[in-house]
Amino acid sequence: MSFVKELIAPRPAPAVVARPLTAAKVAGIVVLVLWGLLAAALVMMVINGWDTAKFERYGPRYLNGLWTTISIVGISIVLGALLSLPIAFARMSKNRVLNTIAYAYVYLFRSTPLLAQLFLIYYGLGSFRAELESVGLWWFFREAWYCGLFSLTINTAAYQAEILRGAIESVPRGQHEGAAALGISKRITLRKVILPQALIVALRPYGNEVILMIKGSAVVAIVTVFDLMGETRYAFSRTFDYQTYLWAAIFYLTMVEALRHLWAFMEARLTRHLKR
């Protein structure tokens, strides 16, 4: 049997290791200084170019534009979600025809630019004025706002259908079989067993889609909708003041970052039971 007979003599604390100035550190400092300089230049630009008359004139317009952006994105996300349901289920169905149609829809809208789709709807359908008037749909396709809403909706429906399909298919087969073994009907299985698990998987892609839509909605400005981007272009065309774009950047960044953090919080909260 052995035991300690004497304690270790007290020693001074270990010497602090000097951190050498590595290339990475120098690069980091240089880039950060560059960022700082850029930020300072932009702040100086705003301060030097401050004009209360402009602010009073275009400030409310910016807020209006912000509201237009938020409403057009919000409405099209909701309508797109509704439209994506039949598409996603058609895509998963065993019926060849339905499946092909849904696949073609999704492929078509995901591989052409939103701008081309918007032009096709706004200018392209606009050239069928007589036909549209006879069906009574001209009031819809005459307005740039409705056309923007329509093209954003059918665009996001294609993306959301893929998100939903991927999420539902990520739920293991055993869940279906387990529910069937318990004698639960197909509909209740979908509602109570499959969807709760699928929607957690779909949460992050849905968040990305909302952010992509906020960014993508800027294109409606090109067909004369006065959303945030449209108001920015208007203000720039009147004043030739570069600040106008900086303010738009601030608004967009704030929206996207707020949404990103909200989504991270929501995901952390909703997946509590999955954490160990």
Added chain:
Amino acid sequence: MSGWLSALFDTLDPFCGPAGIFTWLGQGSLIACGDAGWGDEIAFGVKVTITLALATLPVGLVIGFLIALAAQSEERLLRLAAGIYTTIFRGLPELLTLFIVYYGAQILLQTVLSTFGYDGRVEINAFVAGMVALAVVFSSYSSEVLLSAFRAIPRGQYEAGDALGLRRWRTMFLIVLPQLIRIALPGLTNLWLILLKDTSYVSVIGLADIIRQTGIAARVSREAFFFYTIACLLYLVLAMISSFGLGFIERWAKRSGVSR
């Protein structure tokens, strides 16, 4: 010297060459080649779109690679700097980035030149501005893809490189990069398809791409639906060709991979 080369390209031209689709299908219609129709103008737009996307790709990849390296470095300041970059350019709409680059570069150049005593009007090339803006957006997304690919490569690979006595950059190029490409390829494929669609924004600053050329044709001929449908079809075909080609590259990259 380039006489026969350009003749070769004219023959192989998929739109207005002897075997081009517009030559065969568009005869006597609005998309005929030459002065009679818009075929050659649209073909030019397709060339601009493809050139822009191809020119942006390497620039965006290199910047994205550097940002990914910075984002995974042990140096906190470097990580912060890379984080600022990706946060800003992933949060801004592509259209706004394009305007900020286009007008910002113009103003910057004007200011710099006026300090040297030149007061003429400066106009920067729309192609270069579009390329820079798209490369900035592409790089901030590709850095995320490459970063997650970096994280998928085990530490042991670097340690093995050290043990073999390779220098750091040789470890990077000989050991890490070949694996990195294989892991990152699906993500980069997606980004390429997004880039191809994003090139449509440059029509707004006046570059003669597919959208702008078909738009001009639509306005002059008052056949908007027809021409914008053609624009959509052209993008669709480009996307199909790319996914076919990229599938080929993916199989090529996987051929020496360990089957797990």
